[in-house]
Amino acid sequence: MAAHGRESGRRRTLDTLLLALNLVPFLASCTLYFVLWLPSDQPSWTSALVKCLPILCLALLVHTTAPRRPYCQFIRAGLLCSALGDTFLIWPNQFLFGMAAFALAHLFYLRALGWLPIRLALLGSVAAISGLYFGLLQPHLPSDLWLPVAIYVAILGLMLWRALARGRPAALGGLLFSLSDAILAWDAFIWPLPPGRLIVMVTYYLAQALLALSTMEAGAPKAD
Template sequence: MVARGKESGRTPDPLLLALRMGPFFASCAFYFFLWLPSEEPRWTSALVKCLPVLCLAAFARASASPGPGRRFTPPGLLCSALGDFFLIWPSRFLFGMAAFSAAHLCYLGALGWHPLRPHLLGPVAAAFGAYVGLLQPQLPPGLGLPVLLYAALLGLVLWRALARGGPAALGGLFFSVSDAVLAWDTFVRPLPPGRLIIMVTYYAAQALLALATVEPGAPKAD
């Protein structure tokens, strides 16, 4: 007899998924409840910030359907947690960007290249190009090229997420919004609700990318 769940190629019951996501929701609530000052970087702040993404890595590893998502999404989430850790300290911004770049490479592996849907790439490239063009004059010396390369990776992730559809598409959009607000808040002008917008969209993005791994089978070709 074939067992229910991912072994049978069917999406697990929503209630079961919600229970498995419980540690993520609890750690998110803990983060927003404490809301530790970002002006005082501490190890405790780093741990509280990383914990929700670490919970998602465990969720994806345990719940993902067989395939690229199961292989690549948990490492991507672990790299994201490392990036979260580095970004607690402004002096380690480049290390954080490098860790998130590695995460995006993992997400590209998880999302795959089928169906290709090249018509989605043009609008994504135009939007990212325009935004990076606005940022470039505001960036400190030495950050222009790293930010450009990171934006190119994030744009590829958004393209592949939109091509995949479902939770992945929304996750890619939320990730792009989170990073866009972070860049503006950091390099152009501080936004009063900036940190809240960044973290809500960021955790939502990671959760949706993790949930995309439980979808049975791969997207169909056009």
């Protein structure tokens, strides 16, 4: 039994080291993004590539190391849609397309997370907070964005509810994603925040990494 315990411990250590090695491209590309810190008011394909590269690295990580389960496949699809959204958002006049790409990403995450356990109390809390925040945001939105943003907030709220209901790293990932989007909206539409971009990107990359890592768990849920 002692030998079996030592073997299990070595296996866990090796798995941890392997995962750390697999995360190197993501961590390196994140470092590149923050070191270069390309101006957001000078959109270019270089900026788009540097911004979405960490997310593409996470999608590759899930593709190469996660089990072949529906959960993992939907998370990977969400990451790829997020990379597309990152690309669109580099250009301000493509904001609606970027938001649509992220809404699709959340729908993939929602499909991965499933609908059980239901936990209606969590849904009520998330709906109340989302509604309150949208109420603060709505007076500052251009008239043509009111409906698209309302739909996006509803989809994001559903994703957060299901992530919290699932628990594990996905719950923290959902929380950080929601926080990142809330700060982004505040900075863009209500009041500019000097460190807004930094906070948005740190929480965003952490959120996506946690969602990707949720596919590596031994007990990663199958899509319902």
